[in-house]
Amino acid sequence: MDDILLLEEVERYLRGEMSNEERTLFETNRKKNAELDQLVVEHTYFLQGVETFGSIKTFKNSLTEVEAQLISEGIIGLSPLNGKAKIVYLWKKYKRNIAVAASIAAFISVLASGLIVSFTSKLGNENYRVLVDQINKTNREVNKLKSIDAIEKAGTAKPEVDFRATGFLIDRKGYLVTNAHVISRMKNIYIENKKGEFFKAEALYSDKEVDLAILKITDTAFKAVSSLPYSIKKENSELGEQFFTLGFPRNEIVYGEGYLSAESGSDGDSSAYQLNVSANPGNSGGPVINGKGEVIGIITAKDSKADGVVYAAKSRNIITLLDKLKKSNNQYQVIKTPNKTELKKLDRVHQVKKMEEYVFMVVGN
């Protein structure tokens, strides 16, 4: 019986049901008595386990219930064999939880309306801030002009970013190349430059086979660059050729260097090279540039089990892709890939410095 009382006390203590006096007394006892302390620690852990167990069980029940409903609506498919019987079984099994779920739902809707209020006021504040900014700037003519200049240059406001990879210009007017897999899950595509400015872009052409995509910056804030200092190589490159890469495995541009280690990609894919270079998530779509300043490939993937085995689509695929794009729509005849390199005689540091202006982050959501 004493044990029962003791455990009851521990539980009251843990639930915070004790009066101040009781709690002080209990804590003094706990300090003096190691066994009691041990019991409290153990029981806390155990009760947490029970609590988590209970909440996950309730959640799983709700999940299964929703699943059952969506299965009956045909939204979730089922293998033919265990179709209907299973639905009935699941339905019966979880019917009794509906009442609980409904009462929680009522509680949630109250929470939800509170949230809307707080969000609207936040939105209001943001608008307010923008206006204040403007007013301050109208005070001084020079600043005003500057601000307009900044606005025109700035491009799109910072979007929500779920994916980040790399892309680079293949035409001075804002046409870029990146990987098909980079944009395949993006609804909205943005190009971010070194200064952190965003420009809306859209995919014009995407080829999953060679894993390349052509993008166009559609943002009017983007100004065409005067020229591109590198060229796109149409011929195959040789085994052992040295190169460097630029890309965004971080929010900052990262340089890498390596050599061409095989003339085909994974599984003998002749449209790709195997490279020896270090590459990380974010490097996809980055240019592979040889010493002369020719783009020889575009980084696509790496072997997750081997060190330094990276694959790149061959640069001639860019030309093939552009030809297809031009054929599909005459308006893209204006795309002119650069065919002269200005990097030939420069040392690596200066090559990189010139090149990095044209390599961008491709981000999106």
Add this chain to the structure above:
Amino acid sequence: MLDLGYYFRHLRINKRIVDTLEQEQILLKGLAGSDKNSIELIYRDNFSSIQSFILNNNGSVEDARDIFQEAMIVLYENAGKETFKLNCQIKTYLYSVCRRLWLKRLQQLGKYNYNLEYLVDIVPVDAEIEDHEKRNDDFNLMENAMSKIGEPCKSLLDGYYLQKKNMQELALEFGYTNADNAKTQKYKCLIRLKKIFFAQYKYT
């Protein structure tokens, strides 16, 4: 001239983000409370894309349901934490978790021969999946211990600790003559459950 186009674009984009954020926060709150409507909305928005990912990668419809459920539990466990801040859309988060879970499972089954790893930066979820696996082990231990103590212990403890009923209610429900008898019985059951739970715990 002031570029009004820019301002409109700017506002529209911000508005869109706020709308999504607002909706997503509501959904997360709902999820944290096991709200069926929120769960349903998330299922409707995301299940099919996860399913096609799994079907395209050596899996079946059942695998897709399994993985999606597990990803939902990962999200649920995190949505309840005060410190949790979703840095991306629910859609991306679920995709990332499902992708990780599925590749892990394929590796365990020895079916993962495809070594190509795309180099796109997606939200990192490894730490959260590790936490989840630990909690999942605990869940299984507790579930197993619960199943071993038998009736009426299971229902009695469930009634007291999970449904938060008091001793009078339980005495009435289980036919004990008074609350004290129910308390003694609950105590015996509890000791049994703890014993089984902690015994298994030592071996894992």
